[in-house]
Amino acid sequence: xxxxxxxxxxxxxxxxxxxxxxxxxxxxxxxxxxxxxxxxxxxxxxxxxxxxxxxxxxxxxxxxxxxxxxxxxxxxxxxxxxxxxxxxxxxxxxxxxxxxxxxxxxxxxxxxxxxxxxxxxxxxxxxxxxxxxxxxxxxxxxxxxxxxxxxxxxxxxxxxxxxxxxxxxxxxxxxxxxxxxxxxxxxxxxxxxxxxxxxxxxxxxxxxxxxxxxxxxxxxxxxxxxxxxxxxxxxxxxxxxxxxxxxxxxxxxxxxxxxxxxxxxxxxxxxxxxxxxxxxxxxxxxxxxxxxxxxxxxxxxxxxxxxxxxxxxxxxxxxxxxxxxxxxxxxxxxxxxxxxxxxxxxxxxxxxxxxxxxxxxxxxxxxxxxxxxxxxxxxxxxxxxxxxxxxxxxxxxxxxxxxxxxxxxxxxxxxxxxxxxxxxxxxxxxxxxxxxxxxxxxxxxxxxxxxxxxxxxxxxxxxxxxxxxxxxxxxxxxxxxxxxxxxxxxxxxxxxxxxxxxxxxxxxxxxxxxxxxxxxxxxxxxxxxxxxxxxxxxxxxxxxxxxxxxxxxxxxxxxxxxxxxxxxxxxx
Amino acid sequence: xxxxxxxxxxxxxxxxxxxxxxxxxxxxxxxxxxxxxxxxxxxxxxxxxxxxxxxxxxxxxxxxxxxxxxxxxxxxxxxxxxxxxxxxxxxxxxxxxxxxxxxxxxxxxxxxxxxxxxxxxxxxxxxxxxx
Numbered sequence: 001x002x003x004x005x006x007x008x009x010x011x012x013x014x015x016x017x018x019x020x021x022x023x024x025x026x027x028x029x030x031x032x033x034x035x036x037x038x039x040x041x042x043x044x045x046x047x048x049x050x051x052x053x054x055x056x057x058x059x060x061x062x063x064x065x066x067x068x069x070x071x072x073x074x075x076x077x078x079x080x081x082x083x084x085x086x087x088x089x090x091x092x093x094x095x096x097x098x099x100x101x102x103x104x105x106x107x108x109x110x111x112x113x114x115x116x117x118x119x120x121x122x123x124x125x126x127x128x129x130x131x132x133x134x135x136x137x138x139x140x141x142x143x144x145x146x147x148x149x150x151x152x153x154x155x156x157x158x159x160x161x162x163x164x165x166x167x168x169x170x171x172x173x174x175x176x177x178x179x180x181x182x183x184x185x186x187x188x189x190x191x192x193x194x195x196x197x198x199x200x201x202x203x204x205x206x207x208x209x210x211x212x213x214x215x216x217x218x219x220x221x222x223x224x225x226x227x228x229x230x231x232x233x234x235x236x237x238x239x240x241x242x243x244x245x246x247x248x249x250x251x252x253x254x255x256x257x258x259x260x261x262x263x264x265x266x267x268x269x270x271x272x273x274x275x276x277x278x279x280x281x282x283x284x285x286x287x288x289x290x291x292x293x294x295x296x297x298x299x300x301x302x303x304x305x306x307x308x309x310x311x312x313x314x315x316x317x318x319x320x321x322x323x324x325x326x327x328x329x330x331x332x333x334x335x336x337x338x339x340x341x342x343x344x345x346x347x348x349x350x351x352x353x354x355x356x357x358x359x360x361x362x363x364x365x366x367x368x369x370x371x372x373x374x375x376x377x378x379x380x381x382x383x384x385x386x387x388x389x390x391x392x393x394x395x396x397x398x399x400x401x402x403x404x405x406x407x408x409x410x411x412x413x414x415x416x417x418x419x420x421x422x423x424x425x426x427x428x429x430x431x432x433x434x435x436x437x438x439x440x441x442x443x444x445x446x447x448x449x450x451x452x453x454x455x456x457x458x459x460x461x462x463x464x465x466x467x468x469x470x471x472x473x474x475x476x477x478x479x480x481x482x483x484x485x486x487x488x489x490x491x492x493x494x495x496x497x498x499x500x501x502x503x504x505x506x507x508x509x510x511x512x513x514x515x516x517x518x519x520x521x522x523x524x525x526x527x528x529x530x531x532x533x534x535x536x537x538x539x540x541x542x543x544x545x546x547x548x549x550x551x552x553x554x555x556x557x558x559x560x561x562x563x564x565x566x567x568x569x570x571x572x
Numbered sequence: 573x574x575x576x577x578x579x580x581x582x583x584x585x586x587x588x589x590x591x592x593x594x595x596x597x598x599x600x601x602x603x604x605x606x607x608x609x610x611x612x613x614x615x616x617x618x619x620x621x622x623x624x625x626x627x628x629x630x631x632x633x634x635x636x637x638x639x640x641x642x643x644x645x646x647x648x649x650x651x652x653x654x655x656x657x658x659x660x661x662x663x664x665x666x667x668x669x670x671x672x673x674x675x676x677x678x679x680x681x682x683x684x685x686x687x688x689x690x691x692x693x694x695x696x697x698x699x700x701x702x703x
Contacts, residue, residue, distance in 0.1 A: 069641035075631035130635060155641040204616030205609065229646035487664075558662045 049202050053190035057152065058216030060164060060177055060185075062225040063260070063437055070221070071164050071178070071270075074153035077133035077146040079103065079124040085143035087117030095141050099124055102136050127151040152178075154270035160228055162264045162283035163221070163382070163435065166273040175273075175281065177219060177436070179383045184439045184447060187216035217441040222258040222434060222450070227251055230555040231261040235530075238548045239265050242535035248284040249531070249548070250418050251556060254524045256452040257422070257431030259380070261556075286385040289411040290512045290531065293498030294480075294541070296407030297353045298471065299420060301345055303368035304356045306463040312342045312470060316352040323351045326398045330354055333497075346473040348480045348495060350406045357405030365401050366393045371458035372420045373430065374412055378455075381436045388412040407498060414514075418529040421516050423457070424471070425492070425524035428464040430455045468492055472521040475546075483546035484517055486553045488564035492524070493517020493549065495541035500534070510534050515545035519553055520565050528552050 031039065060071040079099070086095050096111040103125045113122045126149065128136075133146045152167040165176020173182035190213030195206035235247045244265075251261035264284040268276035282288060304310045321335025332349050344352035357365050369375070375390030389411035396404075403409045415433060423430035432453040439448040459467070471492035474481040480495040496514040499506040513535050518527040530545040530552065538544055557564075587595070642648060653660060 068644070069637060072634065072638060072641070074634055074638050130631075153638060155638050156645045156647070159645065159647070202616075204619075205612045226646055555662070 047195045049192075049194045049196035049200075051192045051194075051202075053192065053211075053213040054150070055187040055189050055213035056150070056215045057167070057171070057187060058185040058218045058439075058441075060219045060221065062228070063220065063222050064225070065220055066218075068225045069155060070160060070225075071152065071154050073150050074129075076127045076129060076149050076151045076153075078126045078149045079128060079133060079136055079144065079146055081114055081122050081124055082143040082145070083114050083116045083119050083122055086114050089142055091142060095144065098139060098141060099136070099144070102139070103128075103132075157269045157271060158267045159232065160223065160263075161267050161270050162281075162285070163223060163262050164270060165383075166270050175384070176283065176382060177221070180381050181219050181436065181439065184217040185219060188214040190214070215441070217439050217447050219439050220437045222260060222437045223262065224260050224559075226559060227261040227556055228263065230559075231552055232263045232267070234548050234551050235263050235265045238530075238532060238544070242532060242538070242544055244532045244535045244544075246284055246288075246533035247531065247548075248288070248414055249552060250285050250414055250529050251552065252418050252422055252433060252527050254422050254425045254518055254527050255431070257419075257433045258437075258452075259433055259435045260526070261552075262435065283382070283384060284531070284533075285414045286380065286382055287413070288533075289386050289388050289413055290514075290533070291410065291498040291501070292407040292412045292417055292514065293496035293512065294348045294350075294407055295417055295494045295496035295514055295516050296410060296412070297345060297348065297405065298424065298467065298494050299369055299372050299374070300353050300357050300360065300365065300405040301341060301470065302372075302424060302459050302463055302467050303364060304360050305341075305466055306368070306459040307360065307364060309359050310341050310356060312340060312466060314341050315339070316341065316344055316349075316355050318344070318349045318351045321351075323354070325354070325402060328399050330402060342470050342473055345470050345494070346476070346479045348474075353405050354402035357401045360401075360405075362393050362396055362401045365405060366390070366396075368458065369404070369410065371456060372423065373416055373455070373458075374410060374420075378415050378419055378433050380415060380433045381450075385415070386413050388416055407496060414529050414531050417514070417516050418527050419455075421471075421493070421518055421529070422527045424459070424464050424467045425518040425527055426464070427461045428457045428459045430458060468518075468521055468524070471517070475517070480540075480542040481515060481517065481546045481549075483542055484515055484549045484553070486519060486550055486557065489519045489553070489557055489562075490521040490565045491517055491519045491550075491553065492521045493546075495546055497540045497542075511539035513539055513541040513544040515541050515549040517549055517553075519557065520562065522565060525560070525562050526553070526556055528556070 030036075056073045059066075059069055059073075062068040062070060081095070081099075083092075086092055092114045093111060096107050096114050099105065099110050100107040105125060110124065113124070116122065124144075128146075136144065137146055152171075154161075154164065154166075161176075163176050165178035165180075166174055167178050168174045171186070173179035173185060178185065190211045191209070192202070192207065192211075193209040195203045197203055231249050231251060235249055238244065238247050246265055248264040249261070250259060252259050262283075262285050264282070266280040268280045273281070301310075305312075315338050318332060318336035318339050320337060321332040323330045330350055332351055334347070336343075336347060336349050336352070339347065339349055339352050341352075341356070343349075344356070360368075369390050375388050377385045377387055379385075391400075391409075400409060419430055419433060422433075432455045434450045434453075436448070436450055438446050438450065440446045469492075471494060472490055473479055474494055475484050475491045476482065481491075481493050484491050484493055493516055496512075496516070498512045498514075499508070500510040500512060501507070502510055512531060512533055514529065514531040516527070516529040518524040528549055530548045532544050532548075535544045
């Protein structure tokens, strides 16, 4: 009996096992040999492992290259918490107090976040420097952890803020160089396609695709950090001294068009761009148009000289300060009788220049203004450049030329005005202004290298040479711009005081004061423009902007080692 | 004698040499495959750990670079000068002597149109850069 039982059980078990194995075998064959596309895809998908390889955004340097970093990607930490763990240990309030004290955040806000115990992840504070994050992590708080992140960091905070611009939370350049050169700076992220194991770790042997990321290229600017610092400091002093609404300045190399300093006020902290109001974000040097006032007279006089209509000795009657033309009165700041062209410019006579414009004619005045680039962008490698306003001749009234000639009814940017004076200082050649010196990756090879480029030549060499002399008189005794003088250097330039248009009318209390000039007159190297918006209580270009020009120029010529006028050279 | 003969007839399974060879080969291949798999795993883990180390070193480098940039900024240098009571002034015109080095090459000099030598060095001279 026992033998039979055993045999019976053995047979049953065997049959059962064979059936089971056959079933599994059939299922296995069905899965592997059949066309179970959906199942196969589901399995493959659940095992898929994809990862984007983030790349570093390029750095931005001043003209001296890697020595002076202006913008860079910085590894930082984000402090996060696991409310589930904190809630389970009943540490919500204690943890919130410690986090609030260390991170300078409101306790109640953190407590609310930590009390969401159904969540496993809440961010507490983003972008902390390593040392700051360590202060928290050394407390060993249960449920609090730090994750790696990268932030765009500007080591010098508000320094050069309008030129550099900033990067938004999505990592895209949103202003300045960050926006203008985003395609070079952002690089190209790489990616990995592979399978993962049950622990969600990559199975290296199953890696199907690996595309290496390319780091962003580094940008070297033409701006010199030290000149920029001086310009910004002087503008800050100017804003304080004159309680101005805004102030901006540019320093440009006359012969090449390189911008070596560019600043705008008010400024903002680049690391906290999101806390800044729109007004401060505007780069006024290229984004703010204003009526140039008397600084535009050099365009009119240069045009008339170039056309041979006047010479520096031509006498113009300045009507003792008040002149009626086509039923409208035009006044001078101070009354003058007969003045030659040189003195007309030196003393900035509105009437004298308006009469020259009438001699020149509407078409020619418009043509020369266009030739000098008014109403057109200069093409600088910064986003947000304004064109300025120059109406076509057909829209001019009978008195338009007399007003445009003295800088009313025409609007420019500071960059356009400095380009005008640079072309006069550079034998009539107008260079294209540029602010990016080179773009390179990993220091080897250049993706882009800027070269000086001639845009146009509005006036002849002779006219430019004459204009340089005439503009040199402006800073001499009796000229409106004598405050722009620099000890040891001859300075040429022009003051400008323009009434602002408020609600369609010229204001009697709001002015734009400016000074644009170059030095040395004999062989110009640098040009500088300073514009001040609504200075109080004094508002003339000669009083407000010219001294700031002088200060910037003095520092710049010394820093750049430009030889003083008439200085002898000793032989070694 | 008969008894001894019976003892020799042992009913045993004997591998033939070719069959044993095939088994050994397959076993070896399987072991090599497992060994290579393990090796790949360990290399992969090593790569990941080295990548982590590189990232840490990179992070450190960029943190230092940032710290250095902040320290070298003009505003910080000025602050340091004030802190240490150091006053720096630009020399006056009569304190500056311009020298011409006669041994300089021609292209290191900038000659004005009227023939007067203006600069006798390249560095920092705004008009001479890039010559």
